[in-house]
Structure formats: C-alpha cells, structure tokens
Amino acid sequence: MAPKYKLTYFNARGRGELTRLIFAAAGVEFEDVRLGHGEWGPLKETSPMGQMPLLEVDGQVICQSGAIFRYAAKETGLSGAAGWEEAQVDMFVSGIDDLQTKLWEVRFERDEAKKEEKKTGLATFVPNFLGNYEKLCGSDGHLVGTSLTYADLAFFNGMHDILNDRPDALEKYPKLAKVVESVKDNKGVAAYIAERPETRM
Amino acid sequence: MAPKYKLTYFDVRSRGEPTRLIFAAAGVEYEDVRLSFEQWPPIKPTTPMGGLPMLEVDGKTLSQSMSIARFVAKETGLDGKNNLERALADAFVDEIHEPLAAKIPTLLAFTTDEKAKEDLAKEVDQLIAEKLGKCERNSGSVGHLVGNSLLWCDLVFYNIASYIEAYKPGTLQNYPKLAKVYATVKANPRIAKWLERPAGQYGV
Numbered sequence: 001m002a003p004k005y006k007l008t009y010f011n012a013r014g015r016g017e018l019t020r021l022i023f024a025a026a027g028v029e030f031e032d033v034r035l036g037h038g039e040w041g042p043l044k045e046t047s048p049m050g051q052m053p054l055l056e057v058d059g060q061v062i063c064q065s066g067a068i069f070r071y072a073a074k075e076t077g078l079s080g081a082a083g084w085e086e087a088q089v090d091m092f093v094s095g096i097d098d099l100q101t102k103l104w105e106v107r108f109e110r111d112e113a114k115k116e117e118k119k120t121g122l123a124t125f126v127p128n129f130l131g132n133y134e135k136l137c138g139s140d141g142h143l144v145g146t147s148l149t150y151a152d153l154a155f156f157n158g159m160h161d162i163l164n165d166r167p168d169a170l171e172k173y174p175k176l177a178k179v180v181e182s183v184k185d186n187k188g189v190a191a192y193i194a195e196r197p198e199t200r201m
Numbered sequence: 202m203a204p205k206y207k208l209t210y211f212d213v214r215s216r217g218e219p220t221r222l223i224f225a226a227a228g229v230e231y232e233d234v235r236l237s238f239e240q241w242p243p244i245k246p247t248t249p250m251g252g253l254p255m256l257e258v259d260g261k262t263l264s265q266s267m268s269i270a271r272f273v274a275k276e277t278g279l280d281g282k283n284n285l286e287r288a289l290a291d292a293f294v295d296e297i298h299e300p301l302a303a304k305i306p307t308l309l310a311f312t313t314d315e316k317a318k319e320d321l322a323k324e325v326d327q328l329i330a331e332k333l334g335k336c337e338r339n340s341g342s343v344g345h346l347v348g349n350s351l352l353w354c355d356l357v358f359y360n361i362a363s364y365i366e367a368y369k370p371g372t373l374q375n376y377p378k379l380a381k382v383y384a385t386v387k388a389n390p391r392i393a394k395w396l397e398r399p400a401g402q403y404g405v
Contacts, residue, residue: 048292048335048338048339049292049296049335049338049339050335057285058285060285060289062285062288062289062292063292064291064292064295064296065295066291066295067288067289067291067292067294067295068288070287070288070291071284071285071287071288071291074284074287075284082275083275083276084258084261084263084272086272086275087263087268087269087271087272087275088263090265090267090268090271090272091249091250091263091264091265091268091269093268094265094267094268095250095264095265128251132249132250132251136249136250
C-alpha cells in the first residue's frame, strides 16, 4: 500500500527539508518526490497556489511549507504538548524561518554592493538570534520540553549552511550545540541524512 | 480560573490585529496593551526575541505574531476542526499575512520620501494582485476561506483586506469569494462591535 503522505518539491532542501526531517525523525513513511526543473512547469498550473512544496494526503493537497510542516509535525506527534508547549515550538520555528529567509536573501542577491550590505546585516542578526535562542533554549538538548520536537529539527535544518561554513559556529552556545547533537543522534534523522542527495540549497 | 492574557503591541493593526480579532470573535477578555514607537526602545531588551507582538499568559511569554495568533485560535476553538482543516487554514494565513501586514501600513502612514513611496506602492500592488488571486482560487464560496464556519484565517485575511480596501477601495469587488469572506467577518456581531472603536494614534 502506498504511503499515506506524498511530498512534492524540488531536489533541494530549501522549503521542503523540514517536512522530510519530520517524517524521518518520526519513522513515518512518505513518498519523497523530487522534481527536476523541467518537471515542475506543467504541474504548476494544477497546484493550489502555483508553488511547492505540496503535500498530498487522502486526496487533499496542502500547499505552503509552514502549513505542511506544522501538519506533518502534528500527525507524527512531534509538535510538542498541546497548548503552551506547542505554541513555544511554533515560536521557535517562526524565528528560524526569519533566519533562513535572511540567509537566502544574501545568497540570492546579485548586486555586489547590496550583497555586502546584507552580509553586514547578517553579522549582527545571527549572533543576536543565537544569543536569544541560547537564552530561551531548554538544557536537555531540546529547545522546548524534554523530548524531540520539530523545533529541534527546524533549528538543525536552519543552521545547515552556517555550520557547513563554520563547524564551530555554536561554540559559544552550548545548549544550542546540544540540540544539534540530539537531532543528529536521532536514528531516523541519521539514516535519512546518510541517504539524502547532496544539494547546494 | 480562566487564564489571564496580556497582548503587547504597537498602537497599530499590522501584526497584532489578527490576535485582537480572534479574541474579539471568541468573546474572550484580554489586556490590550498598545505602545507608541517612543515607548519601545527600553522595552525591547525585555522581550523574548526583541520584537512585538508578545503575549503573556499566566506569567509566561510568547513572541512571533502568527505563533501567538495560532495559539489564541487554538485556545478559543477557532483554528479548525481537524488537522487537515487546520493545515488548510494555515496555508491561507501563510500566504496572505506577510509581508503585506507591515508593507501596507508602512505605505499608508510611515513612508514620506516620494520615490520610496512609489517603489513600495509598485511592490504592494504586485503582491496584492498575486496573493488575492491565489486566495480567491482556493477560497470556499460560503463566506469562509475554509470550511463553513468562522476560523482564524478569515480574521487574518480580514486584517489584510481592510488595509487593501483602505489603500485602493473597491479592490475586493474583483474577487467575489474573498469579498464574501470580508463581508461575513464584518457582519459577525462581535467583530462589528470591535470595529466600532476609534482608530489608533497612527491611523493604521
């Protein structure tokens, strides 16, 4: 029987990876469709909002990466305890989305002068962001609560490029470093990462 | 004893209004703290992530506007009746709220430079056309974006739509399903009461 969930996205991490990590961490099977550049065009017209990622479940299509990963987290029990904990998880993930958006803005800026300006902005934003998160982070190797939530996965995913460039980037942030280790230690995540295609983004 | 909610935001609609609308629709009382921009700098370092809005509940603090709105929607039963409905509601919120929630009031009230205003207007026009198009295509036709009763996504949409109508009146006429959602929210008795209050000090 086909898996209940079918994720469609580019062959990239981008806005699809968090959902993949959620399913992987929870050990939930999903169809991981990765489209090549030519393949998206014809599908675009039939998609709800002309964008990917898309998640198909029970004949329904959900779009918007946030709606998708939140849904996946709920379905797999990785969204945190209902109520306040869930809201805190949501909060951390929203902040990480801000970080990723800023990182991508720099990456995709073609104008050299603007790019330098944005890089300078990042040099302030990132330490501020990490400082805030370190302060708010739990001490058990999880941002919120005492077991893995998708906030941990989002942080791990959001820090990918930064940690790639500077593996010691979390030296001054021991609680956050512990979160990254917890995620790497998760069997589902480790197996998924070992197999996933290497992509630039 | 019911939880005590305290919402702190600037005296504008923008990113705080969706939560205020949710409280209003649910008939739930809360402390609606509104700061002027001058009051902000000393308060900034005391916030979890250096930004507003923030919500305090029973001594704990939450930030990020849509995390707050989503939480209050859940607490008041306005988030959707199952995970799928919640996801569909989320999709509308994710599409419509940012960046227009800040860009339209900035254009209407906080940009003075003529060239900057022109550039921002062009950007806003494009975003409005793109986003209303997508939302119209996916909206339900009974006066709700998702399902057949008021959900928080209708209120998040209403906040942006009221900015759009202030900026370019009549825009919604081109989007009949969305116009119906807008009218349905406006006609909700608790929302209608909320909308009677005077505008904040900045007029947006």
